[in-house]
Amino acid sequence: MSPDRAVLERALERGEREGGSVEFKEQLTKDLHLSEGRLESLVAQLRHRVLSGDGEATYVVGVTDDGGLAGIAPDDFSESMDVLSLLAEEAGSHIEDVQTWGVGDGIVGVATVREGAMLDTDDEHIVVGTAGHVDHGKSTLVGSLVTGQPDDGQGGTRGYLDVQPHEVERGLSADLSYGVYGFDGDGPVRMDNPHRKSDRARVVEESDSLVSFVDTVGHEPWLRTTIRGLVGQKLDYGLLTVAADDGPTKTTREHLGVLLATELPTMVAITKADAVDDDRLAEVEREVERLLRDVDKTPLLVERHGVDAAVEEIGDTVVPVVTTSAVTMEGLDTLDELFERLPKTAGDDGEFRMYVDRTYKVTGVGAVASGTVMAGEVEAGDELLLGPMPDGSFHEVEVRSIEMHYHRVDKAKAGRIVGIALKGIREADVERGMVLLPREADPEPVREFEAEVMVLNHPTRIGDGYEPVVHLETVSEAAAFYPEGGQLLPGDKGRTRVRFKFRPYLVEEGQRFVFREGRSKGVGTVTAVNPDG
The missing domain is CATH 2.40.30.10 (Translation factors)
Incomplete structure (x- = not known):
């Protein structure tokens, strides 16, 4: 429910008048208002209201013809919005926004209808999962990228990316990503204020291609949330941040392990370059290079080899490295060019x-x-x-x-x-x-599956009945492991039977997952499912 009742009061004050852009409707029903003859007149009426409002009309639903607050049942309001959406589509318009208020046991709503079709989503749109130790400048870097504004040295641009609970309560929005910007023929299209819904919508509408960032959590106690962010989304690329004044940490290594375990093409941004001298910066670059080589990856310093090489080589073995500062904006133009040129990787033309x-x-x-x-x-x-x-x-x-x-x-x-x-x-x-x-799918949920796993870290051995949390797609569920041969040791690769503890899920062969329990961590791939298990 929207707290801003002034929106409703302004619409009622303007009133429903000839040549105006406001229309009152008590209720719209499919049977009556989409019937032959009635549909055409209502579409013409909507088109007239939109033209009268210079491309925007206001429909107040749940009120009488004279503007009295009647209120209608939630199901009736939902049907009214469905009908209004169809009318708008027929009139070459779309519903831009809906706000609702409770009236007695019913609902009154104000729908903004705007000229033009709904957004065409065929444009290129890459999704980047961010990771990195807490205070390594991840959110600040993304804040400066999506706004084009330098940081104040105190993490000021990070504030643009705070999730506001009322945005979920007030509007129909997924917004798992915590930042978005795009590109048109003239360069980046950025947000002035990411807290404004209209600003994000403007970026999406004006851009030829988009970049969304999916946030993860840097604190060690919330590694589970980080894993969920990286494993549970259809990501195209990973972006790992390493602060120049701190260097790679244990959390950095764990986040890198998760990124690589999910086979995600990854790049590293060395952040806070303004906070250290040249010698320290060179030392951290060497530490990052060693970290990548330790996991059989080839670091590619973009400053030395160029963006062309980074775009061409990023993938299974090569990890581009960019030195950045959100304060001086060093390296952000390089990231802009990378994100504008990197191809979509996560497309899948199979069934929805x-x-x-x-x-x-x-x-x-x-x-x-x-x-x-x-x-x-x-x-x-x-x-x-x-x-x-x-x-x-x-x-x-x-x-x-x-x-x-x-x-x-x-x-x-x-x-x-x-x-x-x-x-x-x-x-x-x-x-x-x-x-x-x-609807025509024939899914077979399972409690049990077979997997090939690798134990990244464990204090002792993993035996029958070991119960970590398995992170597979967006599933996060306790599961029991039954290793082939009875045990798995740290560093081991092996096969195991995995059984969800509480309920079945849809699991498919080839899906990758991460498992974690305390300090124990590992990765795996589903090799077979057991619908009867």
Whole structure:
């Protein structure tokens, strides 16, 4: 519910008048308002309102013809928004924003309808997962990239990236990423203020290509959250930050291990170059090079070899290294050029699949599942399956609407970070780790699978019944390991049977995962699934 009731009061004060841009509707129903003859007149009316408002109209729903606050049931309001969306599409417009207020037991809402079709999401859009030790300048660097503003030396631009809880409560937004900027024919398109929904939408609309950053957490106690951020998204690249005044740490090594375990093409940004002298900077560059060579990767210093070489070589064995300062803006033009030229890597043309990362409820809209589209494409109106539920079943749902970076879209394809409003299910029944699939899919959730694993760190041996948390896609669940041969030692590679402790999930051969318990960490690949297990 929006706290800014002034929006509603202004719309009611302006009133519904001939030649105006405000329209009052108590309720819109599919049976009545989309019927033959009625549809055409309502589309013409909407087009007139949009033209009268110089490209923008305001529809107040849940009020009488004279502006009295009637309020309608949440389900009726949802249907009204569906009908209004269809009318807008027929009129060459789209719903830009919806705000709602409670009136008695019902809802009154103000919908802003804007001229032009919904955002075309066929543009290139790369998603970058960031990692790095706490205070190594990760959020500050991204803040300066997306705004083009230098930091004040105190992490000021980091504040642009704070997640505001009211943004989730007030709007239909996935926004798993904590920063976005883009490029057009003239260079970078940046945000003035990332807290403004309209500013993010402007960047998305004006850009020919986009870069989204998915945040992770630098503190050691929250490595689980970092793993979730890196494993649970359809990322194209990894960006690891190493502060010049601190150098690589234990957390740096762990984050690098997770990035490489997920086979993500990765680059390293040495941050805070302004805080040290040239000798220290050269020393940290050597430490980073040693760190990469220790894991069989070849460091490529972009300052020495150029952006062309970095774009061409980044991948399985080569890791570009860029020296940066968010204070002096050193190296940020190099990162701009890299992000503008790096190709999309995470596209998948198979059937639609999205693992749910977050869920929430929007008044008047209902359950929203957000996450990254892992494969295929989804459109508003698609009929899908959601699950597995705790008993292993899947629930039939319908896509009410889709939003990306606060911008309503008509469809989304692999690699997009989106929020999907679902019809036919309660928000309380949607959980992280569930998956959305086409209605015709025949998924087989499993409690048990076989895997090839590598133990990165463990104080003793791993034996039968060892119970770490497994991070697979957006699933984070305790599971029991039963190693082939009875045990696995630190540094070992081997096969193991893995059984989820509490409930089944959709697991597929070839998926990679990370497991962690205390100081123990490892990575694995699913080699076979056991639907009957």
